[in-house]
Amino acid sequence: MAQDMNAIRVRTLFLSDLHLGTKGCQAGALLDFLRAYEADTIYLVGDIVDGWKLRSGWYWPQAHNDVVQKLLRKVRKGARLVYLPGNHDEFLRDYIGVNLGGIELADHALHEAADGRRYLVIHGDQFDLVVRHARWLALLGDGAYSAALFVNTYLNIVRRRLGLTYWSLSAWAKLRVKNAVNYISRFEELLAAEARRQEADGVICGHIHHAAIHDGFGVAYVNTGDWVESCTAVVEHYDGSLQLVRWTEVQRDWVIGPAFDEPHASERAA
Ligand SMILES: [Mn+2]
Numbered sequence: 001m002a003q004d005m006n007a008i009r010v011r012t013l014f015l016s017d018l019h020l021g022t023k024g025c026q027a028g029a030l031l032d033f034l035r036a037y038e039a040d041t042i043y044l045v046g047d048i049v050d051g052w053k054l055r056s057g058w059y060w061p062q063a064h065n066d067v068v069q070k071l072l073r074k075v076r077k078g079a080r081l082v083y084l085p086g087n088h089d090e091f092l093r094d095y096i097g098v099n100l101g102g103i104e105l106a107d108h109a110l111h112e113a114a115d116g117r118r119y120l121v122i123h124g125d126q127f128d129l130v131v132r133h134a135r136w137l138a139l140l141g142d143g144a145y146s147a148a149l150f151v152n153t154y155l156n157i158v159r160r161r162l163g164l165t166y167w168s169l170s171a172w173a174k175l176r177v178k179n180a181v182n183y184i185s186r187f188e189e190l191l192a193a194e195a196r197r198q199e200a201d202g203v204i205c206g207h208i209h210h211a212a213i214h215d216g217f218g219v220a221y222v223n224t225g226d227w228v229e230s231c232t233a234v235v236e237h238y239d240g241s242l243q244l245v246r247w248t249e250v251q252r253d254w255v256i257g258p259a260f261d262e263p264h265a266s267e268r269a270a
Pocket of ligand 1: 088
């Protein structure tokens, strides 16, 4: 089987919140990431294609096509691809249970890791009280969020020209709002509770664009983050351990050399 000689091979890859179809999607960085990693199983944990944005205006550059093609190529090469739609690609929820050209569509999944631990894998909007009970409020929030991302996109074009690294305005702003912190913590707590209810050892989700791995609520809480701001993903290694990959940091290390305490330094050598 032909595969990229230098690719990092992992058991499972978890990606969410790509928001293909929006200007915010960091498709170039995502393509680099998909070239660097090969996985036996790939979970797309929701908000992969942004149907909300596509409805209000078509934005689909070649790079977004390339991402889709890259994922389909991995399926042709034997990867299992499971797509768990989120609220921005809820139009795909009509096809749950269907196998579309090798892509399994499901509402959620139970993933058994190599070490026997079981994880509930789900986008997470199902437990977002704002999205569930006030859809207009979520859409309003989406507008404010889009405005922040718009500023962020242009700010980063300027930063790139100045030779500076990618910097996330809205991630920075969100983390400085106390309400956002409460919101994140409440979301994490609800998802952890659902994992316990389903007798899983943890949950792997997305939706809030805030990557994390911790067990502060009694079970593992793993959030894959996003490819709009933070460019993060979660990988499962062959021993069952989960690792949060912050792609911009990995790339920086590849250019200027890794810090010695960072786990991906050894992965690269393997
Ligand atoms: Mn979402």
